[in-house]
Amino acid sequence: MLATAKDPNIYEILQKCLEGKKILKRDAYNLINSVDCTDLIVDTGRKIRDRIKIGPITYSRKVFINLINLCRDTCSYCTYKKEPYDNSVTMMKPEQVLAIAEAGRRLHCTEALFVTGERPEQKYQEAKAWLNSVRRSSTVEYINEMCEMVLNKTGLLPHTNAGSMTKKDMSLLKETNVSLGMMLESSSRRLSEKGMPHENAPSKNPKVRIKALENAGQLRIPLTTGLLIGIGETPEELVDSLFTIEEISQKYGHIQEIIMQNFVPKPETGMERSAPPTYNYFIKSISIARMIMPEINIQVPPNLNPNIFGKYLDAGINDWGGISPVTIDHVNPESPWPSIESVKYVTENRGCKFRARLPVYPEFIVKDDGFIKDRLKNYINLISDGRGLVREDYIN
Ligand code: SF4
Numbered sequence: 001m002l003a004t005a006k007d008p009n010i011y012e013i014l015q016k017c018l019e020g021k022k023i024l025k026r027d028a029y030n031l032i033n034s035v036d037c038t039d040l041i042v043d044t045g046r047k048i049r050d051r052i053k054i055g056p057i058t059y060s061r062k063v064f065i066n067l068i069n070l071c072r073d074t075c076s077y078c079t080y081k082k083e084p085y086d087n088s089v090t091m092m093k094p095e096q097v098l099a100i101a102e103a104g105r106r107l108h109c110t111e112a113l114f115v116t117g118e119r120p121e122q123k124y125q126e127a128k129a130w131l132n133s134v135r136r137s138s139t140v141e142y143i144n145e146m147c148e149m150v151l152n153k154t155g156l157l158p159h160t161n162a163g164s165m166t167k168k169d170m171s172l173l174k175e176t177n178v179s180l181g182m183m184l185e186s187s188s189r190r191l192s193e194k195g196m197p198h199e200n201a202p203s204k205n206p207k208v209r210i211k212a213l214e215n216a217g218q219l220r221i222p223l224t225t226g227l228l229i230g231i232g233e234t235p236e237e238l239v240d241s242l243f244t245i246e247e248i249s250q251k252y253g254h255i256q257e258i259i260m261q262n263f264v265p266k267p268e269t270g271m272e273r274s275a276p277p278t279y280n281y282f283i284k285s286i287s288i289a290r291m292i293m294p295e296i297n298i299q300v301p302p303n304l305n306p307n308i309f310g311k312y313l314d315a316g317i318n319d320w321g322g323i324s325p326v327t328i329d330h331v332n333p334e335s336p337w338p339s340i341e342s343v344k345y346v347t348e349n350r351g352c353k354f355r356a357r358l359p360v361y362p363e364f365i366v367k368d369d370g371f372i373k374d375r376l377k378n379y380i381n382l383i384s385d386g387r388g389l390v391r392e393d394y395i396n
Helices: 008-018 025-033 038-052 094-106 125-133 139-154 167-173 206-218 235-252 279-292 309-314 340-349 362-366 374-383
Strands: 057-068 111-116 157-161 179-181 223-229 255-262 297-299 319-323 354-357
Touching: 008 025, 008 038, 025 235, 025 279, 038 279, 038 309, 057 094, 057 139, 057 340, 094 139, 111 139, 125 139, 139 157, 139 167, 157 374, 167 206, 206 223, 206 235, 223 235, 223 279, 235 255, 235 279, 255 279, 279 297, 279 309, 297 319, 309 340, 319 340, 340 354
Parallel strands: 057 111, 057 319, 057 354, 111 157, 157 179, 179 223, 223 255, 255 297
Antiparallel strands: none
16 A cells, blocks of 8 residues: 555654664655655655755856767667767867867866767767777777866866776776766666667666776766666666665765756657656655765756756755756757756755855865875866865856
């Protein structure tokens, strides 16, 4: 039977979370499946955030460098991946990369987000030819060179999301990136079965993604990961995915942030007719993530929820992710970022402080524990304050 707000069990579970006790998986299942407890769950998520994450609500002022949008995989919801004949295919040259980074520097951005499809050179002759033209043999090698260039010439701090990289690739990028990103999306193997969204995306097999998350941990790389919610997972699988991240985070201490991203159906994709997650399901998942990982940084992208993003603050998030005053969100080009001013307004209207952070979170900057290469710390020190946030006079 589904739990309701009248069910004393629900109060007991939430009370235990408020007292700082670890939530059990079966209790999280109960919460996500409950029928009329959303307000109670959300209220608890926010109270835990207020108690544990006492700093400001943050965002990262960034440019989005869409280095190459060819991808060897195919996910049924994706519009980022292009084909070589598409008008909007990109294979960027160094001067194009630098022009974006320079524009970002002029507008006081601090993050250069590098995004690519999954190992495009394994599938496309065009990607190989592009790499030949820049005298590199792999996308990761080229990313590394571009990160070095951006770092040296603009001081923007690189953060790369290039899919499920090998340990060797990650190790190389640790030299030039202050953090890396890779969504787990879901730990459900079912989503890779026939007819499911990851059927044609071997890199989305949770075994591959979990291995990559662990590799990053072994290399002590601050890592952003997260879930894509509403792509066909069951509520229990969603909870299982959160516990998977929690377990890895406990083991290595390198998960700097979890993105809770709601699936949005897009035209001309395999899932264009699939329903997005309901508001109740999505907002409960955010608060339950906060209960499972009280200390982790949790982000919801405001551009995917333009009119209601403030509500996710009420559910326990403490970050808005990257927002760019320069470039669009190339993964969700139909969803423009709200202005930084409007996100500030919504945040402050709820009584919270609003501050810019770097692409690596303060806790990894302030502690001197091998997560960031010394040479990168020199760049960080130029733009950060004593708390590891962006110096206010750098932006204003
Ligand atoms: S791996 Fe990423 S870029 Fe490639 S199809 Fe899937 S979502 Fe799109």
